[in-house]
Structures are given as C-alpha cells and as structure tokens.
Amino acid sequence: MLFTPFELKSVTFPNRIVMPPMCQYSAGEDGLANEWHFVHYGARAVGGVGCIVVEATAVEPRGRISRRDLGLWDDSQIGPLQKMVDFCRSHGTVMGIQIAHAGRKGCGPELVAPSALPAGPEQPVPRALSQAEIAEIVEKWAAAARRAHQAGFDVLQIHAAHGYLIHEFLSPLSNHRQDEYGGDLRGRLRFLLEIIEAVQKEWPKEKPLSVRLSAVDHLDGGLTIEDTIAISSELKQRGVDLIDVSSGGLMPAPIKTGPGYQVPYAEAVRREVSIPTIAVGLISQVELAEEILLNERADFVALGRELLRNPYWPLQAMTGQAEKWPEQYRRAALK
Numbered sequence: 001m002l003f004t005p006f007e008l009k010s011v012t013f014p015n016r017i018v019m020p021p022m023c024q025y026s027a028g029e030d031g032l033a034n035e036w037h038f039v040h041y042g043a044r045a046v047g048g049v050g051c052i053v054v055e056a057t058a059v060e061p062r063g064r065i066s067r068r069d070l071g072l073w074d075d076s077q078i079g080p081l082q083k084m085v086d087f088c089r090s091h092g093t094v095m096g097i098q099i100a101h102a103g104r105k106g107c108g109p110e111l112v113a114p115s116a117l118p119a120g121p122e123q124p125v126p127r128a129l130s131q132a133e134i135a136e137i138v139e140k141w142a143a144a145a146r147r148a149h150q151a152g153f154d155v156l157q158i159h160a161a162h163g164y165l166i167h168e169f170l171s172p173l174s175n176h177r178q179d180e181y182g183g184d185l186r187g188r189l190r191f192l193l194e195i196i197e198a199v200q201k202e203w204p205k206e207k208p209l210s211v212r213l214s215a216v217d218h219l220d221g222g223l224t225i226e227d228t229i230a231i232s233s234e235l236k237q238r239g240v241d242l243i244d245v246s247s248g249g250l251m252p253a254p255i256k257t258g259p260g261y262q263v264p265y266a267e268a269v270r271r272e273v274s275i276p277t278i279a280v281g282l283i284s285q286v287e288l289a290e291e292i293l294l295n296e297r298a299d300f301v302a303l304g305r306e307l308l309r310n311p312y313w314p315l316q317a318m319t320g321q322a323e324k325w326p327e328q329y330r331r332a333a334l335k
C-alpha cells in the first residue's frame with residue numbers, strides 16, 4: 001500500500017509517504033529559504049518521499065515562532081522557495097507547504113491571540129485581537145497562499161494545530177471572546193472558515209487544500225475528538241481536501257505516546273467524515289505504516305523524526321524496485 005499512488009484533484013501522489021512540516025529555524029531574519037532548505041528538502045525528495053510539506057512558514061513577521069522561520073509575507077520570499085520546489089518536483093515529489101501564524105506562541109515582541117490568556121503559567125500574556133485586526137490577518141493568509149502558488153507548490157496546508165493562532169481560536173480553553181469569533185464551536189470556528197474562504201480566492205481550485213488540526217487538547221475542557229469530527233465535517237463542506245490529524249500543543253499536558261499513538265484520531269475523522277486523512281506520530285516501521293494504510297485507518301502516513309534520521313527511508317522500503325530509485329543511486333538499490 002505504501003507505494004500505491006493517490007489522486008487528489010489535479011495532483012497524483014506517487015506514494016503514501018508524507019514528510020510532515022518540521023521547523024528548521026534556519027532561514028535568514030528576512031524569512032528567505034537558503035542552501036539549508038535546498039539540501040534538507042532536496043535530500044528527502046531524492047529519498048523518495050511522496051509528499052513533502054515544508055515547515056511552518058509565517059504569513060506575517062509577528063506570526064513567527066522564531067526569528068529564523070521561513071516566511072511568505074513578502075514577494076521576495078517566493079524565488080528561493082521556487083528553486084527548491086522545482087528541484088524536488090523534478091524527482092517526482094509532490095510539494096506542499098504549511099502556512100502558519102504562531103499567535104501567543106510567537107517570538108515577540110508583539111504577541112496576539114483571541115483572548116489575553118497565556119499558553120502556560122510562565123508564559124507571556126498576549127493581546128486580544130480586535131475584529132479589524134482579525135480581518136487584516138485573514139488577508140495575510142490569502143496573500144501567503146497566492147505566493148505559495150507562485151512558488152509552484154502543489155498542496156497548501158493551513159496550520160490550525162499545536163496551540164498556534166488558529167488553534168487558539170478553536171479551543172474553548174484559549175478563546176474566551178464574547179463576540180462572534182468566540183462562544184460555541186460555530187463562533188470559535190469562524191476565524192478558520194474566514195481564512196479558508198480568503199485563501200480559496202488565491203489558491204487554485206484544482207490544487208489540494210489541507211488543514212492540520214490538533215484532534216484533542218489532552219486537557220479537561222479542551223477540544224475533543226467529537227469537536228474535531230464536527231470541525232472536519234464543516235471543512236469538508238467548505239472544500240478542504242485533506243485533514244492532517246495531529247494533537248496537543250495548546251498548553252503543557254500529560255500525553256501517553258507510543259508507536260502510532262495519534263492514528264485513532266485520523267481513523268475517526270476519516271470514518272466519520274469520509275475525508276482523506278494523514279496519520280502522524282511515532283510511525284517509523286514499514287509494518288505499522290502498511291497496517292495503517294491497509295486497514296484504511298488513514299490515506300497517508302507522515303514520518304517526521306524518522307525522516308530526519310533517515311532521508312532514504314522510502315527508498316529502503318522499496319526493496320526489489322530498483323527502477324524507482326534515482327538513476328544515480330540505482331547500483332545501490334536493495335534487492
């Protein structure tokens with residue numbers, strides 16, 4: 001199953017192996033991609049990853065997790081990404097990018113969030129956004145989407161997980177707003193739906209649109225899998241094509257981890273909403289990856305840290321398929 005192609009809109013994924021977004025904190029302060037990104041992503045493309053989702057890329061400087069984040073808030077940031085995208089695509093890899101806003105988990109000096117609530121006891125208190133500011137930020141997401149398209153990306157992923165700005169709106173623990181951007185799930189979802197609508201004006205209809213969600217907060221009173229099913233169902237109706245199902249990140253929480261620990265969330269969303277999903281979280285073994293796909297628990301498997309350890313994981317899993325190895329490496333193909 002790992003090497004079965006998958007079609008979404010105009011894009012054919014050559015296999016089901018995804019490299020999930022992983023911050024490298026290696027861009028210049030101007031948010032420009034450089035040689036590090038070219039080599040890092042290029043190696044995984046050569047290694048046979050079906051779809052690379054480039055790390056969280058800020059839609060505005062205030063939305064950076066660190067001063068070394070990639071950015072797509074300015075047209076000057078398109079060129080270096082485009083060069084990298086062209087190279088990776090020439091190896092048959094589908095190229096995605098995650099666009100993001102860190103909200104209260106930003107690097108400062110200005111931290112913004114739905115409500116003036118910190119991410120933890122020792123964390124700084126952000127400023128609550130006004131409605132006019134919310135409207136401005138929505139437009140920043142749309143402009144970043146336009147630039148991602150210009151850079152040649154095939155897939156766009158909106159980062160709505162891990163305690164960053166959109167997740168802060170979604171969770172009742174971080175959103176105490178009294179206006180139409182808060183309250184019940186419908187209100188808390190408004191910000192994300194407005195971003196999707198704005199992004200869809202810039203991101204071509206024929207290219208897949210993905211959203212990454214934290215399926216649960218792992219905290220009392222936080223988001224539950226039932227909320228995530230309701231959110232995903234709404235996203236599907238609004239034209240989202242693929243849900244990347246992660247969890248946690250809003251505030252420190254006790255989590256029990258182990259191989260495939262988040263797969264049940266991806267499975268629940270896929271089953272209840274009938275939408276393609278990516279499963280992620282401690283998936284390192286070919287056998288586990290195959291089991292997830294074979295039992296239709298997810299449509300894609302994402303391997304994060306495993307692909308940092310071993311960019312050639314996909315090639316090594318392709319035993320006996322020397323023709324799928326890059327020509328330059330074929331003499332090393334595993335029988």
Ligand SMILES: Cc1cc2nc3c(=O)[nH]c(=O)nc-3n(C[C@H](O)[C@H](O)[C@H](O)COP(=O)(O)O)c2cc1C
Pocket residue numbers: 020021022023024055056098159161162212246280281282283302303304305306
């Ligand atoms: C170095 C590193 C950076 C990460 N950066 C991001 C990121 O930019 N966006 C995101 O959604 N998740 C990020 N994550 C989470 C990963 O995408 C993935 O969900 C997580 O590592 C679990 O998968 P794994 O067990 O296969 O590593 C990061 C993880 C690591 C290890």
